Amino acid sequence: MMNSGRHFSTHMVVTIVIMTTISILILSAALFFYFNNRLDTEFNEKLAAHTGTVELVLKRRLDHLNSRLRDLSHNNTIRVTMMLGVTSQLEEHIGNLYPEQRGVHFFVRCAVDEDIHPSLDVVLPPVILSHVGSGTSRAEVYYDQGGSRKLLWLLSMQVMRRTEQMGTAFCLYDMIQDQELWNEIRSKVHGTVFIRIPDGHIDLMTGAVASPQADNAAITKLKGFDNLFYLLPLDNLKLQKTKFLILIASVSTVVLVLSLAISIGLLGQMNLPLQEMTLKAIRISKGERDTLFDETGGYVEFTQLSRAFNIMLTKLSEAEEKSRYGELFENVDDAVYIVDGQGNILEANEEIYSQLGYTHDDFLQLNRTSFLPADDAAVLLDHGCRGRKITLETSHITAHGQIIPVEVSGKAISYRGNTVILNVARDITERKTAEGALRESEERFRTAFENAAVGMLLIRLDGSFMRINMYFCEMLGFSEGELRGKKTTDIIYSDDVAVSERHHQRLMSDHVSSVWLEHRFVHKSGDIVWGVVSSSLVHDINNRPLYIVSHVQDVTDRRRAEEEKRRLEHRLRRAQKMEALGTLAGGVAHDLNNVLSGTVTYPELLLMQLPEGSALRKPLLTIQKSGEKAAAIVQDLLTLARRGVATTEVVNLNDIISDYFKTPEFERLKYFHPHVEVELYLDDTLLNIMGSPVHLSKTVMNLVSNAAEAMPNGGTIVVSTGNCYIDRPVTGYDDVKEGDYVTMTILDHGIGISSNDLDRIFEPFYTKKVMGRSGTGLGMAVVWGTVKDHNGYINVTSIEDSGTVFTLYFPVTEERLSRIRTDLAVDDYRGRGQTVLVVDDIVEQREIATMMLSRLGYEVTSVSSGEKAIEYVKKNKVDLVLLDMIMDPGIDGLETYRRMLVVNPCQKAIIVSGFSENERAREAQQLGAGAYVRKPYLMESIGLAIKSELERKQGRLQCSSPQS
Structure with a gap:
């Protein structure tokens, strides 16, 4: 019967293998033809996508160059420099704004001299030069003197000044040198771009000459680019087809092997149960008591034998369990007790009931809720009943009500044939005391850290932040989350990073207890924040460095105050210097103006008396012009003196x-x-x-x-x-x-x-x-x-x-511009015999004013002080007073005019001085005085001022008591 069984099983295995082989061959052939066509379709789609990508990258690059060329042609600095003809600055501007890079060279050709700026470093072939100025843009291939191949694009654009062409801007682009372009193409496609030339093809991505084989690659022309082609090798497609063929063959082989294995498995099905029982019996003999026999087999004999073995194993396990738990209860220092599913105590060691103050018998009468908090007892019981291990921190309650912190581990076990829960409880009173002290210490540190009046940082050895307090966050405007993960170098001002790192290395290597440094941080807003940083290295018990503690004091206000102090001191010194110079200049200017009166005025009076052809006119004009220039210099001094x-x-x-x-x-x-x-x-x-x-x-x-x-x-x-x-x-x-x-x-x-x-x-x-x-x-x-x-x-x-x-x-002012008057003749400001009183403390000034006003047709009287002028107007009617503002000794012009108004509230006057118009002169004008005339006198200026004041209506004067 055994020989017949073997023969049938062998026949069954051979039949299954043959049928499986035929099915696999048919299915494999169909799959191969289907996926072969699918791979060809995907390759063609990939070729089209790659071609479009390459066309887009090339077009975007040329569009970018055209955009930069347009910017160059419209650049105002370039156009102004071309217009000025400053070639060196033109070349410098182009070199700075449009530097040569990625095979691109920008240059301009001026319309005036037709020179190229900046000059080209390469000698271009005639076919390229023929396009200069033509306005065309195309590519040409040529070999330079070194034998290198170049693919040149020439782009051009006119540089205009309104409607006039100032020149032409060019962009010479060697596409082969643009490695960033080819790197971008390589990152997006797997093929290559080439151009056809008479002696073969140039691979533009490598610069090499090649002759692509049509049977090894797919070639397609790039739209919009003459002579440019995209080549995608067929190697990958062929490799995929080969891999797929190998895959089908491998799967078929695996299926065949599995079929053979299944057949053999069926053959051994009869022997398997007996072999399994034999092996288990051997393991039991070696002490593996947890082994069980399967009682659910399909064969009755095997089931009965397995049940007998299991009963024997159960008896052996109970005996060993009783011995093992007895040793556990007696030989451990922890409290051990066993409870059933209702929480009743089944067994306990001496440690637990003596700890809680019970006798052995009294303790066995308790339920676990008698010495455990109800909630914790429920959790331990629930996990035990579910067969889950659990470790829980809870407390034991003694017979006298004392609380003992414990850590209880619970586990479901088999005890005397029943599932029970074994609990092991360890007294953790000392650990809890230590943890409490640690928490208190950490809380004190946290409070001090967070509420410190300075920035406090915990920094890892690599410079990254472990912890940052609120003061430091507010100091730099960041949140703690924004700073976490950053390094100190990320927030230190770039110029101070090197110094900070040197101090860090010193702290790590020189065995110093602390380092001190003042440097700049960068606020979140970009502002600079100054800080004084004190850092110390923290070690573990083995003296290994753990982390760095840093204290940061914000000294920005102090630094700003120091800088502001320096700036204000500089401005104060400058102001004091200018004030001293102005005071000196004002005094000198006043005296010089009085001296220059003769130099400016006498030539003018003499010129009025000389005929046009007189030989004396030229030297007199020279004297007059020299005096006017000197007066202009005096005016500069007055500008410094008065600042108004x-x-x-x-x-x-x-x-x-x-x-x-x-x-x-x-x-x-x-x-x-x-x-x-x-x-x-x-x-x-x-x-x-x-x-x-x-x-x-x-x-x-x-x-x-x-x-x-x-x-x-x-x-x-x-x-x-x-x-x-x-x-x-x-x-x-x-x-x-x-x-x-x-x-x-x-x-x-x-x-x-x-x-x-x-x-x-x-x-x-x-x-x-x-x-x-x-x-x-x-x-x-x-x-x-x-x-x-x-x-x-x-x-x-x-x-x-x-x-x-x-x-x-x-x-800006919103007032409208008044029209400028034309030059006046002497008759336009000549007087009509009105009386004028000249008041001046310098005799030369009185004589000059008297001569000029007499020449202009006025009846002139002069006095040397304000007191004499007041006495004169008390006795005589005067149409106008020519009043010097500064007179020494005696009263000045303002006080003189005040007292004159007491005598004649409608007295007209004009103010003259060799100094600048000051507050006292303006106060005199508020009292009713007319124009302010600066010495040295000019015929036209004083004549117009007097005539204007005499023609002014009385209603404009303050014909009332003068202000005190």
Whole structure:
């Protein structure tokens, strides 16, 4: 029977294997043909997607170059530099703004000289050069002198100035050198891009010459790019087909093997139960008492035998269990007790009932809820009944009500044939006491850490934050979550990182107890925060470093206060210096004006008496002009002395600038600087300002003169105006008044101003220009004073050997511009015999005024003091008083006029002085005095002032008691 059984099983196995093999071969063939076609379709779709990706990347690159070329052609700096013909600056601007990179070279070709700037470093073939200026954009392949292949694109765009072409901007692009382009393509596709040439094909991604084989790759033409093709190798497709074929073969083989194994398994089914029982019996003999026999088999004999073995094993296990638990109860220091499913005590060792104050018998009468909290007892019982292990911190309650903290471990076991729960309880009183002390210590540390009046940090050894207190978070504007995970170097100012890291290394390696450092942090807003950092290294019990504790004190306010103190001290020293110079200048100017009266006035009087052809006219004119120039210098001194514009009116800076370029001063400037040119860019919509035309004109003259002096080899000065709105401080000022402003910018390309000299250029008498014809050293001080007097601001930027830009800001006025009068003849301001009283303490001034006014047709009387003038008007009627403001000794002009008004409340007067208009002069005008005339006298200015005052109606005077 055994031989017959073996024969049938073998026949069954062979039949199953043959049927399985035929089915697998048919299914494998169908799967192979289906997936082969599917792989071909996916490859073609991939080829189309790759082609589109490459076309998109190439087009985006060329579009980017065209965009940059358009920016270059519209760049105002480039156009102004081309217009000026400054090739070195043109090349520098292009080099800085459009540097050569990724095979791209930007250059321009000026329409005037047809030169290329900057010059090309490569020699281009004629086929490329033929496109320069043609406006076309195409690619050509050529070999340079070194034999390297290049694929060149030439892009061009006209540079226009309004409707005039100034030149052409070009972009020369070697696509082969653009490795970033090919790296981008490589990251997106797996093929290559090539171009056809007469001797083969150039792989643009490697620069090599190759001849792609049609049977090894798929080739497609790139749309929009002549001669450019995309090649995708077929190796991957072939590899996938091969892998799939191998997969089908492998699966088929596995299925066949499994079929054979199943057949063999069926054969051994009869022998398996007996072999299993034999093995279990061997394990039991070796002491494995937990082994059980399966009583659910299909064979009755095997089931009965398994049941007999299980009964025997149960008896053996109970005997061993009783012995084992007896040893456990007696040989452990922990409290051990066993409970049933209702919580009743079944067994316990001496440790538990003696700990709780019970006898053995009394303890066995208890339920677990008698010495455990009810909730904890329920949890332990629930987990035990479910067969789950549990460890729980709870407490035992003694017979006397004392609480003992314990850690109870519970586990379901089999005991005397029943499922019970074994509990082992360990007294944790000492551990709880230690944990409480630790928690209290940690709480004290946490409170001190969080509420510290300084920043406190716990820093890992790698520099990352472990813990940050609230003070430090608020100090830098971050939340603790934003700082967690960052490193200290992430929030330290970049210039201070190296110093901080050196201190960190010193703390780690030099065995110092602490380090101290003051450095800058970066606030979340970007502001700088100064902090004093004290750091210490914390070690474990083995003296191994654990982490760093740092204390950070915010000293930003102190640093700002120190900086503000230095700044204010500097400003105070400068103000004191300017005040001293102004006081000195004011006193000198007053005396000089009186001295210059004769130099300016007498030539004018003499010229009125000489015929046009007299030989004396020229020297007299020279004397007069020299006196006027000296008076102008005195006026500069007065500007320094008083810091206030004498007269203001509505002006337009465009008119001031245009008028200056028509003056003899500008002609003299051109004579000394023949190679300097000036270009004006004046805004036609420029708003008006309130100002002094004389001071503003002198400001323009000083700035243009300085710009010319800064260009000894010639160049172009650019003067421009415009309107702007200011809502933030100008460089060099703490704050500005927000509003509309008119700007005047004067730019030169000269030698520039060093950083050391830049802070001193506005100091009086400070100059580094040519001796003999470069002025008095007051020019820039006058500019500063004028801008300040006009409530404006001035900003200076300069680069040595590149040039300087002065930008002046003046507040706008809404008042309308009045028309400028035409030149007047003497008859227009001649008098008609009115009486004039001249009051002056200097005899020369009285004589000059008397001669001039007599020449103008007035009856003139002069006195030498205010007291004499008052006595004179008491006895004589005077149409007008010419009153000097400063007289010594005796009363001054203001007091004289007050007392005259007591005599004649309607007395007319005009104010004259060699000093600037001051508060006392304005107070006299408030009392009723007329215009203010500055010495030295000019015929026209004093004549117009007197005539205007005499023609003024009495109603405008304060014909009442004068103010006390």
